[in-house]
Amino acid sequence: MNFRKIFYASGAALLLIVVFIMDAAMKNIDETGNGLMALRAGMMVASLSLMYLTVSQGKKREQHNIVQRIGRVAMFTGAFVGLYIVVSVLPLDGFQSRELRLIPIDYITILCATILSAAAGVLSILTIVNIREVLLFKRKRGTKRNFWLLIAAFLGAAASTYNLRPLESSNYREVLLFLAVGMIIVNSFRLSWIAYLTRREKIYTMLYSLLAFFAFMAIYVIMSEKEFLLKSLRYFSYPLQTVFQETALFGAIFFGMAFISTMFHLPTAEAFDRKRSEIVSFHSLSRLITQVFDFNDLAESVTRMTLEVCGASGAWLEILPSDIVSSRNISRDDIARIVEGSPNTVRSTVLASKTVLLVDDVANDRRTKYFAGIHKVASIAVVPLMTHDELIGILYVTKEMDHAFDQDDIEVLTGFADQVSIAIDNARLIKKSLEKERLQRELLLAQEMQKRLLPQTLPVFKNLDMKAVSAPALEVGGDYYDIIRLDENMISFVIGDVSGKGVGAAFYMAEVKGIFQSLSRIYPSPKEFLIKANEALITSIDKRSFISLMYSTLNVVTGEMHMARAGHCPMLLLSGGRAEFVKPAGMGLGLAGNHVFAGTVEEISLTLHKDDVCVFYTDGVTESRSAAGEEFGYDRLVSVVRDTSNRCAEDIKEEIIQRVWAYTDAQGYDDDLTVMVLKWNGPH
Template sequence: MLSRENIIRIVVSVNIVSWLLLLGLNLITLLQGYDKTTFGVPIAIRGLLLNLFLILVFFYFKARSEEERGSSFVDQLVRLLDVGWVLALISIVLRFADFFFDQFLHDRSAQMILLFYHIHIGLVTLFLTQTFFVWKKFILYQRSRRLQLTWQIFEYALLASLFFNFFQLDSSDALFYIILIPLSLLGIITAFNLKWVAYLDVRDKWKAILLTFLIGLFCAYFFWNLSTYARDTEIVTNLIQSVYILALFVFVGGYSVLGCAVLLFNLPTSVVFEQKIEELLDFQRLTQTFQAKENETQVYETLLQSTSKASDADAAWLIVANENRQITNVLTKNIQKQQALATEKKIVKELKYTAQSPISENIRKGLLDGIIDDMNYQSVLLVPLIFQDKLHGTLGLLKTQKDGFTTDNVELISTFARMTGVAIENFRLVSKVIENERYQESLNIARKVQQKLLPDHFDDNNYFEISAFSQSGDEVGGDYYDIFQISDSRVILIIGDVSGKGTSAAFHMAQMKGIFHSLVELHPPPHRFLALANNALSRCLDKDQFITASVFMIDSEKGVIHHARGGHCLAIYYSNETQSSSLLQNKGMGLGLLRRPDYIKHVTTKTHSYQSGDWLILYTDGILEARNADGDEFGEQRLLTFTDTHTGLSTTHFIDAFWDYFRHFCGESEQQDDYTIVAVRFL
């Protein structure tokens, strides 16, 4: 069987042969003076050879483009420009040789013109085809189904236009434009997709502007070159009369122009965008400082640097106090400690600040005279470091211009301050726990608290019975399940799993419960429920954490289950009619993995009818991934088989029987993750 490399060699060889045959046939036609405008066998053969050459080049670059992965947009433009330089240089050398023979040697033969022109056919085809597939990658970045379909129509229509090379249509023919104009318009329509531009920073956008402009110039140069050759009667195969080539010119050139224009229009917003990115990075650095369990002073320094940078403050201070309101630490930037203390005291008195919420105000002229004389500060922002009504300190920022702090500044810095307040409280709590050797006791308390977050029983109803069991892999865990009655005949059943385990997972599990309790009051459909939850959780989850969840709305009146899956394990459904279990298939992405509004595109609600005697089994991945002493995973198949053989029990006995079976499988193996299972039997 031929390897991919051998196939490529064969394609290249056939390509070269078809080009040489086309050149030879055109030379013969030129020497014999054959009437090349008459439809006949020579025209058909020329069209066949030309199309063979164009198609082989097309599919060669198509295969190459599918192999290339992972390159940045700018890198792809640079590589394309490198190819353009080489091809343009060859073209310029040929044009110079043509000029030299004509002006100095007066030996510009028809055969030489035809040879130079055929070399240009190869150069133009290579440039246009490679650029076509680079633009294709750019256009189909973050593509929708509709865009994918439009592109396929354009690509197939472009290849279909090769058929007209057999007739060698003239630009004076109406049919020529009837074909060319719709094809060109379709290409321009697809060219309006430039989502990739938004993912470039300012520097890359400037590079991309220059590169796309130069690529557009190459396109214009090659078109001019073919146009000048088209005026020579010696050329037999006129590429300018090819609908395929002209459509490629329109598409490649049009996308270059659109790319330059969109890049230029996006430059003003790029600075703001990068500023927001920098703020997010500051936020991440602050979060990492907390996660690294650094001491309080390091957290304070990180907060002061991040907030000063984010707000572009001219001076800043951070005053930290203990539980007795005694100052324990003062950090400053571009202001002396005594000046910071005196400034805050004076401003607090002037503004009657109660340290309950952030405040941003203009400073009355002369207010700081005698305290700070070297700079004329005109606006101030004071933000308290509060956690659960405990004031840990105050963050102060000064600027020399009036109204220096925007609403965005206040919100961002307030978020930093709240996080720092939480961190300070955590540091102090952990210190107390360590000092009093009660760390284990506090974790036991946390475990009991978490257990209260999960329902300890389920209310009876006439439609189904439900039982559940959960066991944490650590003192506390991140598994969550709950049920909500939203009407007489409808309930929402939820199961979720926070990535990781321990206190961090438990903390986010508590957040998840609060968010889900709030959202259930809105009665959204399951996929919308997950989208709203993703939006809320994205604001509080750490960057490296996510949550999987599944939501089931059981409508007992209609006898249906509406379910959506956010990356969670596939639920098991047992059909009493078929006496067998299967996995409820549904696509979905975990909460917090995609922190953008278009997350909703990645979850769907599916509807499934149920009958009396059917079962619904929910679980977390800790059960599937549990291993026995031999290293074998429990897996889905064992759970399916167990369900098939135990549906004659009540849900309570089903859960008890399952845990006996599960513990027997695991034996003495150490528990690595949280275990949770929920069983629903429809009456």
Template sequence: MDYFKTLSPFAILLFVVIVLLLVFTDIAFISASFDYSTIWKLVDWLFFSGILGLFLPSIKKSLHTEVISATKFSGRFLETTKFLFYLLLFYFGYFVAISLLKWLVSAKYLFLFDKAINLVFNTSISFALVISQLFWLSNLKTKGAKKLILSFISLLGVFAFVMAINFFFSDEMELEENARVIDTFFSIAGIVIVFFAFKMKNWIAISSRYVIKRLILYSTLMIVLFIILLSQGFHFQKGLYFSNFFFFHLTQIMSAIFLVNYIRVFYLSIISLPLSKIVEQKVYEVNSLSYLTKIVRNFNKIEDICNVITELSYNSMNRSPAILVFLYGNSFEIKSHYGLNSNFNLENVHNFFRNIELSEINSSKIIYSFEEFELNEDFEKPNDLLFKSLCIVPIFVREKLFGHLIVANPTEHFFDEDDLNLLSSFVETLSIAVENYFLIKDTIEKEKYRKELLIARDIQLSFLPKEFPKTDRIEISSFIHPSEEVGGDFYDFIELSEDKLFVIIGDVSGKGLGAAFYMALLKGIFFTLSKNIKTAKDFLIQLNSSLFRKIDRQIHITITALLFDFKNEQVEVVRAGHLPTFVKSGNDTLVVKTNGIGISLAKTSYFAEKLESLSLNISDAEYFVLFTDGLVEIIGDKDINKGIEKLKQIVENEVFSNPKELVEKVIENVRRNGTNFDDDATLLVLKVKNVSSTKIERYDREVINQ
């Protein structure tokens, strides 16, 4: 119903008048008091012009509506039209031939033949018209239209059947009377068909220029043919002989419907032709951009994309040579070019750039025409420069000028804003590609850096002692879990003499490379200092004096040092800011937490003053448990105090017979808590062995000496 709202009151009035006239003439004709030919002709023409008037508003309206799958539809339309066109041509050929024959030979002999041929052709053309119209309409996606078409076809079938029977079993006058009713039916059907035809969306406007040009050609031909056909081609009992009144009117109505439709197509095609250039441009733009996006997604090299862009620019700018230039400081490099010819070759591209300051054109997109260049006295146009228009689009990558896309054309004022926009969109895609390229490069760099870090990590781990001291007095087990990156945990054993073993564990504060470097530094310092070590305390004091004010103030090093003196059965424990040491003997666990400031936190005199050292008898100590904060933080869930307490409990309560077992128990405990190591974590367990046997040995030796 919405459709009728769009119609003008005049059209509705005309429609009503025509319907009334039809009804009136029908009644009049049946009463047989009017001259058929005059009245019927009049009614026919009024009827057709009425249809035209009725649907003119919708022609205007349908222009503004959208279209779905236009290309597909226009293709089908063309097929149908071609078919009809050839059919009509054949029909006209037949018409001419029959007329000639009628003129040459007596009509008497031809009559039967003509009647038979006419029957076949009239039937076929009528059905062809109806079916092609329906075929055309079948593209309508609405449910209502489909139902209508189906009912129309079935009705058509029924009427054809009835008419066929009538034709063979009735005389001609009765047939004509029957045909009145059928005509009315087809008139209404025709109206419905035209109605739906015009309800179709305008698919022409977005068709390609090729299709539109052909549409104009075909619709012109069809209009001419239909006008001829309607005005004189087939008139009842005149000219082309219609033996059947039914087919005569059917063909006439359908021809009129087609005429209207083709007028519409012609009209829309003519209007759409200027638009189609833009449409084509847009279609090309969309296609090329999606193509570009695809390329960008799968690209391997920037060069590939550059080549695609210059080629697309060349094709979309009416074969204008295109070049892509990347800037490197003050110099430039031609990355890609396409379609260069004698007018615009590499040599004069170089000449051009030599003559133009790139900085002048760096900031915005520019369309140049050489008239402007020539006005500028500073610009010296090379003699061999034959192009007259230039379109220059800057390429920005990460907000920096990266290069230019330059398209040249031998015609003055060739490029317009639309061209510039299209080229800009190409360039934007390139920018994205280049940015992606850099991102990938960055990622690769980062990966390289990460690998290097891993190597650094390996080197750092290699600083840790690979072998435990050879002495049979001590059994050692260690666990070190390196963090993802390089860390600052370390431990070392230095055998000072046959009887003296120096053990250190420490942690350089902070993670990362900085800590690792200091750790490497420490390794060297230990080696140097350890040569003259008298006591562990002395060692730490010397270490502090060599590091204080020499390393980053924010970095500090915590160390616990143990000096085992197997000769005197003594062990010295010194703690410089490091975590406590557990000393287990039997069921007793001693937490050694002597005073001591972290290395490099205080000047050496104060450091030495506050550094306490504890001496224990080896006989009082069986196990030494040393660790770093990474370990207790994990055990205590970031709470160092809690971690220390828990670790102490493990050492106290677990049953173990050697350091390795204890280390395993601790790791097991950590894992059981569901925590993972994500920081440096180090655990060092030492067991002093054969205390009594050694004692005896030593004692024996002393005895011997005496």
């Protein structure tokens, strides 16, 4: 009840009271003037309009409550019958008739007539409004038109009685009433709304319709058999009585039809309910396919919907290789017994056949005897989930009755399984692409980090022209070079290669940088440095990883050089037109403890002469392969350096890189590539 409703209702009541007072005042006056009659009729129309507003107010918000609407009509109709019964036992004097006019004998009769008429008005409006809402649910073309024709016939018949005396009859009225009955029948056959009710709703509809039918019939019969009701209404208003009579007929026929029709719909109601819930489930599943980001949500929805689509008592979903991701109404122990309890489980059968397995009677079927007796598992369907011809999972569905799966269930389940497979596949793809994105971000970060591990600039010396470059094969590589000044005249530099590639290699590289930056100042001797570096690395490095390193110190004034090698590619020295690979003995770092390692490391010294070229590099240079599978090798390296040895370090370095890339042109190169060139411009 809202404020407006109260306002309309009290307006309607007030107008009726005024009409009642008028009637009472004119009880004994035979002829009243036309003006007064018109005023009375106007107030009555206004009062009925307000009643209509009261009834229709707020109804719009309550959609689809057909059963409630029918119930409300049944209740009010019953109430009207009750009201009549109460009135009929009152000691009333009733009406006298004179010249087809009705004259009330006492005031209480006028009051009762007014009350009954008001109730008839309310009931008429209520019935018509509610039937309209029911009819317009699932409307078709013409539904609305037919309804309005019915109303037009009602109002037409009512209007034709405006000038009639209460007991007068007219042909117009009869014809229009006949038309109205025709429209009543047309409208009463519009019963398709029944089909959309659930079984429960249908039962209530039947009950209410029957009540309403009897009540309307009672009203109709009372009106024709008992004069008092007819006279009261006619006395009060002939048009109102006309409408009420039609409404009662409409109500009786409409609800009678509704009752019979609902009764016939009832046996199929269950099937209809099921089909509808299937459609709803399919619909929500297809929505799920596009929305699910959370795999667990999806799995839960799948088992829940499985119960819905085929009325199963239990279900669980397995994602291969063997992950039960969601289950309903069945314990993990029972599941384990069913999928693992025998060498030939229903699971292994479906894994092999990739088709639906249905066991109608678990207890007496040799395929399922091994799990007979599990509570509420009397029949079972095992449905494979396939995408792109690949089995990705299995949906298990159980029912508590044997032979409970019909052909429909199996068809629905297979259709459902297709949808589920797509949904799972989608969810996986989404997860995969998220994962990939995450990895790419990580790689980018590592790449950035690695770039910073390499020296951003190389120091410049009068006697030494030094250039270096490193190009990782993947986003992150394992090559490393670095240089530091030990004092004014001494530098130490290093080139290395961590086995493997990617983020792991980058971490070891960072460790090597830490070792180089700290140990080379403490142990300037190359041999000592490598032994200490090995000691630091052997404890932290993965046993299948190792690091090759070449460590050198150089006096940038005198050209005196000391170097030691730990498994790294030999240095190429081009001196006076002679090419030589300088390869002091020494195994890779991280391969063996110092008791082995220390014995293998050799340190050598040499002095650079003017225009000597030293080339340090990683195996990406010499092991790069051509399309034919042949390696770039040492000889090609020597020839590039020979060709360019009279140029600056930058040119030599650039030429080496260009030649390697050109050589591996067809397939690109697949190893990290690092080159460091020193050209000595100093004395000697």
